[in-house]
Amino acid sequence: MSVRVRFAPSPTGALHIGGIRTALYNFLFAKKMGGTFILRIEDTDRGRHVSGAEAYITDSLEWLGLTPNESSTNPGAFGPYRQSERLDIYRTYADRLISSGRAYYAFDKPEQLDVLRKEAEGKGGAFLYGALNRDSLDNSLNITEDELHSRLETGETYTIRLKVMPDDIISFEDIVRGEVSFNSNDLDDKILIKADGFPTYHMANVIDDYSMQITHVIRGEEWLSSTAHHLLLYHALGLENSIPRFAHLPLILKPSGNGKLSKRDGQKFGFPVFPISWYEDGKESFEGFREAGFLPQALLNFLVLLGWHPEGDQEILTIDNMIAQFSLERIGKSGARFDYDKAKWFNHQYIVHSPTDALLPEVSAELSKHGIQLTQKQVVDLIELMKERCTVIGDFHQQCGYLFAPIQDFDEIMLNKKWTDHSEAMMTTVIELIDSILPFEASEIEAQIKSHMEMNAISPGNLFPLLRIALTGTTKGPDLFKTIAFLGKEESSSRINHLITIKTIANE
RNA sequence: GGCCCGUUCGUCUAGGGGUUAGGACGCAAGAUUUUCAUUCUUGUAACACGGGUUCGAUUCCCGUACGGGCUACCA
Numbered sequence: 001m002s003v004r005v006r007f008a009p010s011p012t013g014a015l016h017i018g019g020i021r022t023a024l025y026n027f028l029f030a031k032k033m034g035g036t037f038i039l040r041i042e043d044t045d046r047g048r049h050v051s052g053a054e055a056y057i058t059d060s061l062e063w064l065g066l067t068p069n070e071s072s073t074n075p076g077a078f079g080p081y082r083q084s085e086r087l088d089i090y091r092t093y094a095d096r097l098i099s100s101g102r103a104y105y106a107f108d109k110p111e112q113l114d115v116l117r118k119e120a121e122g123k124g125g126a127f128l129y130g131a132l133n134r135d136s137l138d139n140s141l142n143i144t145e146d147e148l149h150s151r152l153e154t155g156e157t158y159t160i161r162l163k164v165m166p167d168d169i170i171s172f173e174d175i176v177r178g179e180v181s182f183n184s185n186d187l188d189d190k191i192l193i194k195a196d197g198f199p200t201y202h203m204a205n206v207i208d209d210y211s212m213q214i215t216h217v218i219r220g221e222e223w224l225s226s227t228a229h230h231l232l233l234y235h236a237l238g239l240e241n242s243i244p245r246f247a248h249l250p251l252i253l254k255p256s257g258n259g260k261l262s263k264r265d266g267q268k269f270g271f272p273v274f275p276i277s278w279y280e281d282g283k284e285s286f287e288g289f290r291e292a293g294f295l296p297q298a299l300l301n302f303l304v305l306l307g308w309h310p311e312g313d314q315e316i317l318t319i320d321n322m323i324a325q326f327s328l329e330r331i332g333k334s335g336a337r338f339d340y341d342k343a344k345w346f347n348h349q350y351i352v353h354s355p356t357d358a359l360l361p362e363v364s365a366e367l368s369k370h371g372i373q374l375t376q377k378q379v380v381d382l383i384e385l386m387k388e389r390c391t392v393i394g395d396f397h398q399q400c401g402y403l404f405a406p407i408q409d410f411d412e413i414m415l416n417k418k419w420t421d422h423s424e425a426m427m428t429t430v431i432e433l434i435d436s437i438l439p440f441e442a443s444e445i446e447a448q449i450k451s452h453m454e455m456n457a458i459s460p461g462n463l464f465p466l467l468r469i470a471l472t473g474t475t476k477g478p479d480l481f482k483t484i485a486f487l488g489k490e491e492s493s494s495r496i497n498h499l500i501t502i503k504t505i506a507n508e
Numbered sequence: 509g510g511c512c513c514g515u516u517c518g519u520c521u522a523g524g525g526g527u528u529a530g531g532a533c534g535c536a537a538g539a540u541u542u543u544c545a546u547u548c549u550u551g552u553a554a555c556a557c558g559g560g561u562u563c564g565a566u567u568c569c570c571g572u573a574c575g576g577g578c579u580a581c582c583a
Contacts, residue, residue, distance in 0.1 A: 010583045045582055110581060117580090124509050126579060159581055177513065186511050186579090194581040201583050225512055225578040250514080251576070260576075302520095305532085309521055313531045332521075334514050335576055342520065342533045352546080389545045399545095414543095464542040476544030 003035025005216050007061075007068070008205070010042045011053035014278035014286055015060055017338075018220065018252045018261055021303045025249060026218045027066045028304070028326040035215070039068035040208060041082045044198045052279075054082075060275040064296045065319065078212040083204045090199040093207050093237060094160050094192055102236035103192060105140035105158045107151065112138070128188045131166040160193040162233060170228045175216075175247040175328045182228035190229045202226060206233045210242050217244045218328070221335075224248045247328045250307050253335045261338050271340040275299065293366070293392030294343070298350040302343045306336040316349055348391040356383045363396045370397050372404045385478050385486055400477070403486060407473035407495070410502075414475050418465045426458060427466065427500050431493045440489050446481040470499035 007023040009015055030037035039061065041054055061067065070076035080086055097103035106129075113129070120127035134141055139161070140148045152158070164187050171181030192203040199207070209217060227246055234243045251260045255269055266273040266286055276288035284291070289299050301317055309332070310317065310325040317325070351359065357380075364379050374382070382403070386396055397404075430449070437448050453463060465475055471483055471492060484492050 008583095012583070042583065048582065106581095108581095113581090121509085126510060128510095128579085157581095174513095180512070182512070188579085191581050196581075198581090200581075205583095220577090221513070222577055222583085228512090248513085248577095253576075255519085258575075305520065307520090311522090313522075315520095315532055332514095336521090337519060339519050339533065345533055348546090388547090460542050468543065474544085478543095478545085480542060 001215060003030060003033040003215050004038065004213050005030050005035060005218055006038040006040050006209070006212065006214050008040040008042050008208075008219075009057050010045065010048075010201075011050060011057065012045065012048040013050050013053055014263070014274045015053075015057050016261065016263060016273045017275065017289075017299075017303060020060065020064065020066075020275050020299075021252065021306060022218065022220055022249060023061060023066050024064075024300060024303055025247075025308070025326075025328075025331070028322050029216065029218060029328060030069070031323040032326045036069045036076070037066075038076075038078070038212060038214075039071035039081065040212070041072060041084075042201065042204065043082055043084045044194075044201065044204050046196060046198060056276070056278060063276055063290055064300060083199070083208065086204070086208065087197065087199075089211065090193065090203055090207055091197075094199075094203070097162070097192070097236055098160065100236070101163070103160050103162050104134075105148065105152070106161045106189075106191075107138045107140075107156060107158050128186075129161065130164055130188045131185070134163075134189060157195040159191045159195055161189040162192055162229070162236065164189050164229075164232060168232075170231050172227065172231060172243075172246060174224070174227075175245055176250075176331045177224070177248060177333060180224065180227070182225075184228075184232070187228055187232070190226075192233075202229050202233065206230050206237070206239075209244055210234070210237075210239050214244050216247060216328075218247045219249065221248045221251050247331065250332055251335045252306055253337045255338045255340065260335070265338075269340070271343075273338070289343075293362075293394040294347050295350045295354070295362070295393075298347040299343070301350070302346045306338070307332050316346075316353075344391045351387050351390050351393075354387075356380055356387070359383050359387065359393075362393045366393050366397055367404075370401075370404075372397070381486055385482050389478065400472075402472045402474070403483075410473050410499075411469055411475055414465060415469050418462070418469075420462075422462075423466060424500055424504065426463065427470070427496050429456070430463070430467065431496050434484070434489060434493055434496075437489070440485060442479070442482040442485040445484050449481070466499075467496070470496045 005026045007026045009019055027037050029035070039057070041057070043049055043054070058071070058073065068074065070078065070081065072079070072081040075081060094103065098105070113127070117127040129137065136142075143151075164184050166185055168184035169181060170184060171179055174180050190202050191200050193199055208214075227248070231243065234240055253259065254261050254265055261273060263273065263286065272287050272289045272292045274286050274288045276290045277284045278286040278288070290296070297319065300319065300322070301315075304317065304322050305315060308326070308330055310330070314321075360376070360379060360383070363383055364374075367374060367379070382396065382400075386400055389399060390396055429452070433448060433452050434445070437445055452458070453460070464480060468475055468477065468480055471480075471487060477483060487495070
């Protein structure tokens with residue numbers, strides 16, 4: 001049987017990188033096994049549904065190249081792929097459970113249950129709607145057939161609950177965790193169909209995994225406990241021969257402090273936790289990795305190692321490497337802390353090792369964001385000049401803004417230290433020299449300037465810092481001669497001239 | 509509180525009954541460089557604790573501690 005896996009997010013807001021990693025593992029496993037990767041939208045919570053969230057999920061996956069083989073925009077034979085469009089399917093199965101006595105109607109109002117819950121908490125325990133107390137609660141187990149019919153007919157709202165049998169040991173073999181087992185006495189009679197007629201996650205999930213012929217459920221550890229209920233459901237439905245294999249992934253934890261990574265941690269710690277930016281009320285409320293200047297490959301590479309490790313020591317992995325080496329068995333068991341420094345390191349590696357052409361669109365977009373229009377040749381030159389020192393795409397502008405605009409601030413301290421009585425004459429001769437250089441290329445510029453220095457006994461320490469300040473305002477930056485070549489003959493001369501003027505006026 | 513899961517350098521992790529416990533990020537030092545960065549070299553630092561089992565345990569078992577998840581008509 002061929003492998004079919006699904007990524008099943010809920011469209012309740014932006015999807016953070018924990019979800020992305022789950023999608024990635026599903027994707028890698030599907031590709032590795034020659035299987036099918038399905039995107040299913042779990043929109044069964046009408047109250048928390050956020051418009052735009054589904055599009056966000058699709059866009060994120062697309063940016064990262066994790067394209068589903070089947071989804072609502074690219075349906076296969078197992079649709080619909082949105083749970084809100086599958087209501088009748090769940091209903092059919094729920095009715096089947098009712099008639100076989102494996103589920104029942106419950107009329108208890110949420111407020112009533114809240115009271116019971118509070119009461120139990122007060123005694124230090126927990127309220128469990130189950131075998132021990134279902135006889136004394138307001139459900140179809142305790143009323144006559146006639147009463148049930150009349151209550152249903154009057155339109156009284158109800159939920160449908162799974163009838164969990166006591167003293168049952170439920171165990172299964174999790175691919176990452178090994179054998180896990182539960183006692184049904186600790187399990188409540190989970191709601192399967194809510195009062196609004198929508199299924200709960202548990203119901204929809206099991207039915208869909210079955211009807212979409214999912215072979216492996218790869219999901220976060222937060223689902224480990226409820227797997228017991230899911231197993232019970234498969235059995236109650238007589239689907240015990242179609243139970244998929246489970247792999248529960250360790251969670252991604254906050255970089256410091258306790259708990260799993262959450263939405264707000266991005267702002268709190270100053271880095272993105274979302275793949276792409278999320279907008280609320282028309283403005284960006286959470287910055288994404290894309291907007292922060294990350295390459296999708298780099299993000300994926302960072303994420304894949306948060307909980308999984310290949311057999312060797314190689315950490316830079318292309319998507320094809322990942323697919324070739326991926327296995328569920330090598331997924332770790334313990335939670336992984338998010339480490340932004342390492343994410344940046346990966347991005348730097350990818351920027352440095354990407355062919356210049358591959359960076360062209362991102363860098364051009366970054367520049368035009370700042371109102372800078374360059375020819376393609378100029379962008380290519382810029383990338384080659386700068387890429388070794390950039391960790392995010394924004395650095396192609398941020399670190400070298402002086403290339404595109406007049407210098408605002410000169411490094412005064414260094415300038416005053418280096419500028420002597422001889423500097424004006426020295427700089428003037430350099431302008432003359434620059435004007436004469438042909439072809440105006442870095443190597444030629446370097447050769448000419450160096451021989452000029454030798455002939456005139458100019459030491460590097462006297463010239464280079466001043467030249468650099470004249471051209472860039474600072475004392476740090478990429479190769480001086482390449483910078484001169486990039487700026488061009490006119491601009492270089494004019495900048496040196498400008499500095500001479502400033503210093504001359506200052507001295508008068 | 510109850511149930512389930514976990515615990516190797518600060519972080520991500522490899523390993524596994526006898527190893528100098530390996531790699532990566534970070535950090536530090538040195539080299540290279542006209543500067544800063546890159547790069548290279550070196551260094552730094554870990555088997556949570558207590559009992560077993562064993563000739564021997566970081567590795568297996570049991571406890572404890574700590575961490576995580578779940579405990580909703582949320583997913």
